[in-house]
Amino acid sequence: MTWKCALCGEADNETPRCFGTEAPWRAMVPESEFDQRVELTADQCVVDEKAFFIRGHIEILVHGQSEPLAFSVWSSLSERSFLHMSERWRCADRADDPPYFGWLSTDIAVYPDTINLKLSVQSRAPGLVPLFTVAPSDHPLSLEQRQGISEARWHEIVHSILHGR
Template sequence: MAIFAFTCTCCGRLHEGSPSVAYSSPWHYSQLTDDEKTSLAKIDSDLCRISSGDQTDYFVRCVLEIPIHGVDDPFIWGVWSSLSEKSFRRYVETYNEPVNGDVRISAIPDSHFSVMADSVSN
């Protein structure tokens, strides 16, 4: 018997095991009006850019795994992290060839990054 069970809001099915919580967008994006989202922002499931005037904010969705004492599976928390433009570009450009010391834990398809990387400079 599972320690936890929940009905998924995406697929409607019952899942058992440790819960996961994720945010579909950074808080900053959620505060934009629909018009601002269209005109100022570019977002997909893991990368976000918001430009307003002379300022651009960059975000990457991250996964934090938090161990649960006495349970095999961790609590998984999908959060958004704000990055500088330099760090955002480095993340996108070195994703498939990490530099020694960089941490990469993800299963995002290669094509995902080329689309967002092209949009970063626009």
């Protein structure tokens, strides 16, 4: 299905629903040292064996849509939480685990200052990445996650991400 940006008229092949980054804080490790210092999978990242990250989704309800807008982002975790989550990764009941505390470790360009926002990191069933909830605050990302966004705002976000405007 072709999606046409309501703001600029440019067409894309699919309706964008999820945006993400490949690694947390990639800039914290020089490219030339990345392979030696970073252990990276699709869902986990360890830097220098002392900084621990997990990939998950921040989901935002789009009013009038059946699927949310999702940002596939990274959260730091304590070593203890990271190891516990890793041990429970394939457990069928992991969604019943209490949430972990994390810090958002991804810059989401359509929002101001997202690095180090407080997160609740909730495991979900195997096959699903954890769900991140931004701690209640007056930060625009927190407000939009709690209240949802209009289709017009969704189009503004997609337009900004896809077209850099």
